[in-house]
Amino acid sequence: MRSSEAECTVLVVDDEFELVQTLREVFTDEGYHVRTVSNGRDALRYLRETAVKPCLVVLDLILPMLDGNAVYAIMKADPELASVPILVSTSDPSRAPAGAEVMRKPIVLDALLAHVERYCVRRKEPPPSGPSEAARRP
Amino acid sequence: MTASVIDRALAPSDSCHMVQLFDNDTSLSEVVSQYLGAGLAAGEMVILIATAAHRSAIRRQLTDRAFDLERAQAAGLYTELDAHDLLAGFLVDGRPDATKFEALVGDRIEAMQQTRPGVRIRAYGEMVDLLWGDDNPAAALELESLWNDFCARQPLALLCAYHAAHFGGDAGETGLEAVCGAHDYVVPREQAGALPDANGRLRELTLLQQRAAALSLEVTRRTALEGDLREALSAATAAHAVADESVRYNELFTRMVGHDLRNPLNAIVTTAHYLTRISTEPKLLRAAQRITSSSMRMARMIEQLLDFTRIQVGKGLHVERGTTDLLQLCQGLVTTLQSTHPGRTIVLASRGVAVGELDAERMTQVLSTLLLNAVHYGDDARPVRLDLDGSDPGSLTVSVHNGGVVSPEVMPLFFAPMHGGLKGEHTQALGLGLYLTRALIRAHGGEIAVHSSAAGGTVVRVELPRQATVEMTA
Numbered sequence: 001m002r003s004s005e006a007e008c009t010v011l012v013v014d015d016e017f018e019l020v021q022t023l024r025e026v027f028t029d030e031g032y033h034v035r036t037v038s039n040g041r042d043a044l045r046y047l048r049e050t051a052v053k054p055c056l057v058v059l060d061l062i063l064p065m066l067d068g069n070a071v072y073a074i075m076k077a078d079p080e081l082a083s084v085p086i087l088v089s090t091s092d093p094s095r096a097p098a099g100a101e102v103m104r105k106p107i108v109l110d111a112l113l114a115h116v117e118r119y120c121v122r123r124k125e126p127p128p129s130g131p132s133e134a135a136r137r138p
Numbered sequence: 139m140t141a142s143v144i145d146r147a148l149a150p151s152d153s154c155h156m157v158q159l160f161d162n163d164t165s166l167s168e169v170v171s172q173y174l175g176a177g178l179a180a181g182e183m184v185i186l187i188a189t190a191a192h193r194s195a196i197r198r199q200l201t202d203r204a205f206d207l208e209r210a211q212a213a214g215l216y217t218e219l220d221a222h223d224l225l226a227g228f229l230v231d232g233r234p235d236a237t238k239f240e241a242l243v244g245d246r247i248e249a250m251q252q253t254r255p256g257v258r259i260r261a262y263g264e265m266v267d268l269l270w271g272d273d274n275p276a277a278a279l280e281l282e283s284l285w286n287d288f289c290a291r292q293p294l295a296l297l298c299a300y301h302a303a304h305f306g307g308d309a310g311e312t313g314l315e316a317v318c319g320a321h322d323y324v325v326p327r328e329q330a331g332a333l334p335d336a337n338g339r340l341r342e343l344t345l346l347q348q349r350a351a352a353l354s355l356e357v358t359r360r361t362a363l364e365g366d367l368r369e370a371l372s373a374a375t376a377a378h379a380v381a382d383e384s385v386r387y388n389e390l391f392t393r394m395v396g397h398d399l400r401n402p403l404n405a406i407v408t409t410a411h412y413l414t415r416i417s418t419e420p421k422l423l424r425a426a427q428r429i430t431s432s433s434m435r436m437a438r439m440i441e442q443l444l445d446f447t448r449i450q451v452g453k454g455l456h457v458e459r460g461t462t463d464l465l466q467l468c469q470g471l472v473t474t475l476q477s478t479h480p481g482r483t484i485v486l487a488s489r490g491v492a493v494g495e496l497d498a499e500r501m502t503q504v505l506s507t508l509l510l511n512a513v514h515y516g517d518d519a520r521p522v523r524l525d526l527d528g529s530d531p532g533s534l535t536v537s538v539h540n541g542g543v544v545s546p547e548v549m550p551l552f553f554a555p556m557h558g559g560l561k562g563e564h565t566q567a568l569g570l571g572l573y574l575t576r577a578l579i580r581a582h583g584g585e586i587a588v589h590s591s592a593a594g595g596t597v598v599r600v601e602l603p604r605q606a607t608v609e610m611t612a
Contacts, residue, residue: 019405022412029416091400093499094456105400106407106437109415 007121009033011054013043013071014089015063019107023058026109031122040066044074053084055120058103058112061090072097085119087112153289155282157321158299166299167192169325170262171199173297177260178205178215182295183250185261187219192264214253225265232274234281244288251292260295270304275313282320385451392447400440407433442570445577446555455574455581457497459606464492464501464534465526471505472524479513483521490528494604500578507571508538508598516540520595533584536600544590552588582606 010027014020015038027034035054037043040063047053057075061068068088075081088096089112091105103112160166170186174196177184186193197218200207210216228238247259263285269278285296298321305314318324410433413426445455465488472486505524512522520541527535544552555573579586584602 016401016405018402019408022405022409026412026415091404094458105404106433107404107411109408109411 007055008123009035009052009054010116010120011043011046011057012036013040013057013063014060015039030113032116032120033123039064040068040071043071047075047081047084055085056116057084057086059086059088061088061095069097072100087115153293154295154323155286155289155321156297156323156325157317158297158325159302160299161302163192163195167195167199171196171203174260174262175200175203175205178210182258182260183215183254185217185219185259187221187224187261187263187265189221189264193218214250221263221265221268225268233277234284236284239284247294248292258293258295262297264299266298267300270300279316279320286320388447388451392444403433403437403440407437439568442568442574445574446570449577455577457500457581459495459497462494462496462498462501464494464536467498467502468505468524468526471502471509475509475513482513482518484524485521486524488526488528492526492528492534494534494602495606496582496602504575504578505536507575511572512538512540516542532604534602534604538598539595541595543592544588544596549590
């Protein structure tokens with residue numbers, strides 16, 4: 001079942017290039033659209049300019065230009081962005097904004113994908129040739 | 139008493155210019171009244187030049203000594219002048235004018251002398267003290283000079299007075315020397331003048347010299363001490379700057395480890411997870427598993443180093459409290475540990491309700507460390523026991539028991555950071571686990587203790603308040 005781009009686009013905001021590449025591949029494999037930006041300023045610019053808001057923002061906290069806490073606060077204060085779900089991904093959850101949904105790094109992919117599934121709809125089914133459930137567990 | 143010394147200094151008809159140092163008005167009025175009273179008793183003419191307050195006090199003392207001042211005044215033997223008024227009459231731009239002084243003071247005294255030729259005038263004056271007190275010592279010394287000129291011409295016994303406090307500052311010694319130099323005779327404060335004979339005065343002088351020498355030595359010692367203190371202060375300031383720099387570097391290190399080092403590690407771990415998702419190849423899966431395992435161990439070490447650094451720079455450990463069921467948490471840990479250590483027996487026993495406002499993640503870290511230590515360092519043949527006691531309404535108690543023994547020399551280092559492992563062997567850990575465990579227990583407001591004996595094995599006992607009482611940091 002194909003879905004609208006809005007329902008299946010995950011925005012990853014993180015400055016760790018290798019991690020972003022892995023997440024891009026994971027989300028793509030799982031049937032989601034992926035957008036990635038490496039700093040808070042570009043994240044806000046994208047969110048404000050795009051007509052199609054993402055179904056979830058995976059937001060790192062320590063970012064160049066504008067940090068994740070500031071991005072979170074600005075989004076929550078902006079009527080157009082306040083309803084966009086945010087998952088804060090950080091190595092130090094004590095730094096996360098109050099009330100935010102938080103995932104501790106290193107990210108456990110099963111947990112991350114379970115979270116994405118709550119907010120997003122796949123644009124296609126994941127490839128049928130994936131590993132067994134047992135083999136998936138890290 | 140001092141007046142008797144003053145009297146001894148006075149030749150019957152010569153001029154004499156004396157100075158009295160005084161500490162307080164009471165002692166001054168006593169000295170002056172004795173001095174003037176002796177003059178009145180000897181039939182001399184007496185002049186009192188003083189402030190209104192001092193005149194009143196001196197007059198009262200003379201009256202108490204049965205002098206009839208009204209009668210003496212009427213007979214021209216006793217004259218009172220106001221020091222402020224008289225001074226104002228001959229000061230020009232803050233300095234005494236010689237011509238005006240002669241007209242106002244000199245001529246007046248000479249006129250008195252002409253009424254009783256051959257009778258000396260005895261005067262007390264404190265105009266110089268007023269000038270010195272007004273921070274005008276030059277004018278005071280000029281006035282002393284005018285008095286000296288007058289004494290050279292006419293027989294006059296003149297007693298001046300200065301408050302001793304005028305000479306207490308840095309320039310005090312110089313000022314006092316100048317005042318003493320302007321007089322024929324100096325009457326010290328205190329009781330030196332009360333000494334009855336020359337021998338007593340010599341003894342007192344010797345004592346005073348000794349005190350002066352001792353004071354001089356003390357000043358030298360204190361000056362040296364002050365120098366030492368300055369050096370110590372300077373060294374402490376420099377050490378403080380070094381410590382500040384060290385703290386700055388520590389914080390820099392924390393930031394670096396916290397972000398720059400963890401970021402690529404996060405990518406490694408997540409990417410290794412990804413490999414296990416996309417492949418069914420057994421060799422690749424085992425390799426990815428090893429990457430994951432090592433990376434996770436490294437991630438834990440980084441977390442420990444960060445916690446350690448936070449404690450070292452005084453920031454403490456933060457706990458995020460929430461309703462936590464310790465029993466549920468312990469059950470999960472025991473199950474996991476039993477699966478990774480199938481040869482060991484781990485027994486969990488509990489009583490009461492083990493629920494409290496605790497940081498679940500941090501408590502997992504604490505219990506995991508205690509259980510792993512019990513398994514690693516305990517007696518393999520004996521079970522590890524985890525006892526959970528929730529029977530107290532205010533606190534929770536956790537005891538981890540193993541059959542091993544901690545040697546007495548290791549006991550004091552049990553919770554110390556990086557002491558090389560409990561058995562002195564190389565381990566895969568940093569040696570921060572138990573140190574951070576204690577810090578986390580304390581951050582929860584609790585306490586931890588260890589007891590070990592050959593008979594009873596080793597027990598680590600943790601006591602935690604169920605609720606936060608005050609905000610704690612480790």
